[in-house]
């Protein structure tokens with residue numbers, strides 16, 4: 001009898017031990033998991049403020065502002081995030097979600113002509129418009145980036161100019177903005193761009209203009225006799241960006257060099273190296289080659305074979 005009681009007691013003790021040990025383990029695990037879950041939720045929800053929102057069918061697009069001054073652009077499908085981009089510091093997002101932005105195509109418009117919806121996401125720089133970045137994405141094909149644009153001055157415009165239902169991009173090349181001596185004037189020649197195989201290239205047919213006559217050129221020189229030197233490179237850029245580059249050089253040859261210009265140039269820090277008519281032209285040509293559209297400009301002006309002479 002005594003042995004039976006001992007045996008039963010041991011059995012009960014063992015049973016209790018088996019039942020108690022795993023319970024303790026489960027309790028420990030749940031203590032570890034719960035706080036992490038709570039923390040994750042607080043991070044993603046609390047610091048963000050919804051700034052813009054657009055709902056189209058299953059899709060929802062938002063621009064969120066984070067408390068640390070950053071921004072988040074997000075697209076959700078049936079509540080699940082399918083696209084997200086973040087910026088911090090001196091950048092913010094612009095997307096034409098409501099169709100009211102004059103510069104960007106409306107969200108969802110086909111930009112490359114493949115019949116699929118696209119959108120442009122502008123990374124607006126606090127510094128200046130030339131530091132803006134425009135990223136173009138296809139909404140289908142897993143949000144593939146179609147193109148990226150940099151170095152364009154303010155007021156870009158997407159507009160179909162040749163009637164093929166694909167918008168061209170009308171913008172201004174920043175290359176000569178703030179070039180060594182702007183004297184308060186800034187020149188960013190217009191470019192008309194077409195999207196070709198993931199790259200925006202100069203639309204030669206749309207940019208080309210008929211050449212000015214000799215009389216017109218002479219009049220420009222006469223009218224600007226006492227102007228600042230800036231008129232010279234503004235006019236040269238006008239000619240080069242319309243396919244009349246050869247005339248830019250002959251115009252320059254005819255210009256009478258003004259000794260006062262040299263004083264102006266020498267006052268400017270970056271212009272110190274440039275001191276006469278010949279050196280100015282050399283500096284101008286050298287800077288022109290830094291344009292992101294230099295290769296296209298060579299084609300536009302028939303200069304492909306003349307690189308050595310440039």
Ligand SMILES: [Ca+2]
Nearest residue numbers: 110111112116
């Ligand atoms: Ca498309």
Ligand SMILES: [Ca+2]
Nearest residue numbers: 160162164166
């Ligand atoms: Ca077009």
